[in-house]
Amino acid sequence: ASTLALLETTADGKLDPSSLNLLQAAKLLNNPITALLVGPNASKGAQNLKDSVKCEELSKIAIVKDESLAHYLPENISPLLVELLKDDTFSHFVISSSSTGKNILPRLAALINNQPICDIIKIEGPNKFIRPIYAGNALATIETAQEKKLLSVRASAFDSIEEGKSEDVEIVEIPFTNKDNVPIKWLSANLTKTGRPDLGSAKTIVSGGRAFKDKESFEKYLTPLADVLNAGIGATRAAVDNGLCDNSLQIGQTGKIVAPNLYIAVGLSGAVQHLAGMKDSGTIVAINNDPDAPIFKTATFGLEGDALDIVPELTEKIKATQK
Amino acid sequence: MSSKLKILVPVKRVLDHQIKPLVNAAHDGVQTQGCKFSINPFDDIAIEEALRIKTHRPQDVESTHAISIGVDKCQDILRNCLAKGIDGVSLVETNESLEPLAIAKLLAHHVKQQNYNVVLMGKQAIDDDSNNTGQMLAALLKWPQATNACKVEFNDSMTSCKVTREIDGGEETLEAKLPLVITTDLRLNQPRYVGLSKLMKVKRVKIPKLSITKDFPQVDTTNKLNVLSVDEPQTKSPGIMLKNVDELVSKLKDAKLI
Structure with missing residues (x-):
């Protein structure tokens, strides 16, 4: 064998x-x-x-x-x-x-x-x-x-x-001779360049949902947090569909399946389809202003509150520990 | 030379996506009794795409046909396809739970018999999550395959098709000559809802049925895998709610995660 x-x-x-x-x-x-x-x-x-x-x-x-x-x-x-x-x-x-x-x-x-x-x-x-x-x-x-x-x-x-x-x-x-000649050709690829750790292999992922109103705020809040953690950035399908970020960031049943050591879920409710993509992560942190959000049931640590207040504070305090 | 499209859309009846699946007592599947079943969401996107192609270029489409392989109740989803505007439907009735390879063989046989030149289907079914059948069908027919499509553009003479597909790092675009298998991803389109009046109109339509033994006698549909058990994934102990960011930072520090 x-x-x-x-x-x-x-x-x-x-x-x-x-x-x-x-x-x-x-x-x-x-x-x-x-x-x-x-x-x-x-x-x-x-x-x-x-x-x-x-x-x-x-x-x-x-x-x-x-x-x-x-x-x-x-x-x-x-x-x-x-x-x-x-x-x-x-x-x-x-x-x-x-x-x-x-x-x-x-x-x-x-x-x-x-x-x-x-x-x-x-x-x-x-x-x-x-x-x-x-x-x-x-x-x-x-x-x-x-x-x-x-x-x-x-x-x-x-x-x-x-x-x-x-x-x-x-x-x-090995030579390759026996070709089938099926009529298809590759024309082009449009790959998203993030300069961040690949979601599939990142040790830490920061992920955002619909709590962010637009692309600007999604980036303004999540990018600095991801930077201090050297993390990949992910998103829910809802976030992608609302134009908050590129669809290559989608984590879930039909998007990427990830299992980093630390997954920080920010302002996302935790739909079944999203959980399918991340629930095997080591430690899951959920930040959400809705105490009934299903994501809290999957999270290791939950923090109830407005993501827009918590994320900058968390970013600063993590930065402080690194000095 | 130009040609007309003859489109086949295979559709699967699955546990509705809004229901949380629970493992059954026998540990050989999930609980289904009393549960709502629907068309597999990706197949619904394939139906929608077929309808849009037909609407945009009616003179270039000969017909659209939906087929399902499964229990008698698959009639419901096929009737739904008719109500939306699919030209014809058929049901290959079986109570067996067939594997993707067996389904692909039945479909390949049907495609050859009926001379379809485009198969549009969902990239995966949300029950077994295999993501197999489209690629297998293309292999058996020796056709090209364009999976996970988020954009589909046929050329003017309907002899080739450019497909943009979702891949891990972004998108890629392929060009294939017809005949072709295309599997659909989420962003290809937004399926329409079908109104009650349209559903009422097809309520009594008789759905043509095919039988595996009579109509596909030469197709070997034996399953090759043995499902030993189906189990719940391990659940983690419930999480801790923290009071403030300082608590969180110290927990993460203790766990050496930051």
């Missing part, structure tokens, strides 16, 4: 943070791991992997440099994965349940008549996994007797792999 893990890299050849959690999950499967990196930056990513990660289970790094694999189009990557998985020694295939992983895994699975297990949060054994359903209101324990276990992994449920080096791992380049 062995595991094939598709690791995502960013456009500049760095490992995507979710890949580091994915590798940790792969490690827990207790099989030798072949890491697969694809696209024009694959060699750079492979070198980064060797230089930054300590993983004894990592037995090989496979790279496929083909230009058509840039942007992770599932139409192009799936046939490659089908070829690689013909190798009988691969018992598991893992991918992060990022927007890329969610796009690729089901397509691959259907091509090999397999039902994947998506967004797993716990590995109970080689054939047994736990995944959330109903927006995390229930957890399903799932077993499969399929020959190959295809899994997507919720990054926030696993630690990041240990830092260090994996010097002895060999890098093998």
Whole structure:
């Protein structure tokens, strides 16, 4: 038995943070791991992997440099994965349940008549996994007797792999010939640049809801607090829909799923859909002027009051402790 | 060469999104007795998009059709689709809880038989949260896929489509030749409400039914996963209400979080 893990890299050849959690999950499967990196930056990513990660289970790094694999189009990557998985020694295939992983895994699975297990949060054994359903209101324990276990992994449920080096791992380049030629092309991307820690890997997140009336006040109050905490900034769907911030900040059932050490929920009520995205955070602080807001039921610490008064005071007092 | 769109919208009947799901006594699912069921919200967005395409370019749309695979009561959501203006509906009746792969196989068979060239569907169902079926259907049909769409623009001749999709860090735009599977995200549109008078008009419409054994005899719908149990997530101990910011700062400091 062995595991094939598709690791995502960013456009500049760095490992995507979710890949580091994915590798940790792969490690827990207790099989030798072949890491697969694809696209024009694959060699750079492979070198980064060797230089930054300590993983004894990592037995090989496979790279496929083909230009058509840039942007992770599932139409192009799936046939490659089908070829690689013909190798009988691969018992598991893992991918992060990022927007890329969610796009690729089901397509691959259907091509090999397999039902994947998506967004797993716990590995109970080689054939047994736990995944959330109903927006995390229930957890399903799932077993499969399929020959190959295809899994997507919720990054926030696993630690990041240990830092260090994996010097002895060999890098093998694989040619990519068997293309399907599905008529789709990638035109452009519009990525939000925040200069802040990525929500998926931030240790602290400050998140805002409808208590803020407009974009200006959302930024005026939350940015300084996030700055003193070196935190990522998140938001509820309501905040996004009201134009308070960009939709890439949305945390919830259909947005990002996060689990930082500290989550500060400011002026948000705690709708079920939002809780689904953050309730596994270590310590949750809720600041809200409505004592009946459901967020207080999920919070570790609650503070009732006007966010517009509390946030500046909190920011200043945290700053004072740092001196 | 130009072509007309023949749009299929698969829709799923799910526990209404406003109901908080509770694990049932048998620990094999959630409580459903007496609960309200509705169309999966993302599928509703797909229905809305199909209707808008038809309204904006009536001469370029041959037909819109909604299909559901599930229990007899799925008729309710299909009737709702008719009331909103979808041209036709059908129900593949089954009491089995089928996995996404099985659903995708049934849909692929139906798409080939009826020659649809666009499938619009929700990106995920809010019950099992799998986010599988659209991608699987595209794979089985060997069509391109544009998932998590927040903007859909067909070209003048209805031969290709530009789709902007939501991804982790923002958005990306793809261009695909038809036929195509598109899955819908929240911001694509705001689904319309359907008035009582329109619902009354379709109240007695007979919904055409298909049977898996008779109409899809060659499709293998065996489930491949075994759900061992469904459990409540661990609940945390109730939180502490603090009096002021100083208390909060000292708690966070004690926990070494700041």
